[in-house]
Amino acid sequence: MKKVTVLAAAIAFFGVTSFSANAQSTQANTQQTQTAQSQDSNREKISKDQLPAAVQETLKAEAxxxxxxxxxxxxxxxxxxxxxxxxxxxxxxxxxxxxQAFARFNEDGTVITGE
Incomplete structure (x- = not known):
């Protein structure tokens, strides 16, 4: 009988732990989605010709x-x-x-990040 009680307690413990981890994961995903949406609202697709002259000059570099x-x-x-x-x-x-590659530049043509 003790084994059954210990087994039931272990199952209950792992079930609660799993549920808690799932709730935290869902909350983190929601926050990431909201952050991505707010960043997307600040992004505007433009043509290469609309880049500042300094960025266009940087893109002419050998790299x-x-x-x-x-x-x-x-x-x-x-x-x-x-x-x-x-x-x-x-x-x-x-x-x-x-x-594929990605780079972020500021207005004066300096590379901020690149992958």
Whole structure:
């Protein structure tokens, strides 16, 4: 009888633990989705010709010669951010081997991030 009681308690414990982990996971996913949606509302798809001249000059560098610009997005600063915050530009690239790359530039053509 003791074994049955211990087994039932273990099953109940793992069931509650699993339910709690599921609830936390769902909450985290909801927060990530909301963050992504707010970031998407600040993104505007633009053409390569609409990039600032400094970013266009940076793209002429040897490091980008093997890459073709696929998509370009202008990302506006989030509402409530500092008045000095400026737009950034996200660029997705592909090369002749169908590899993908991503880079983010500020208005003066400096690379902020790249993958």
């Amino acid at each position: 980008y010669q093997a890459w073709e610009v696929k998509d370009v997005y202008k990302v506006k600063p989030a509402e409530g951010s500092a008045e000095t915050a400026k737009a950034t530009y996200e660029i997705q690239f592909t090369n002749s081997e169908d590899q």
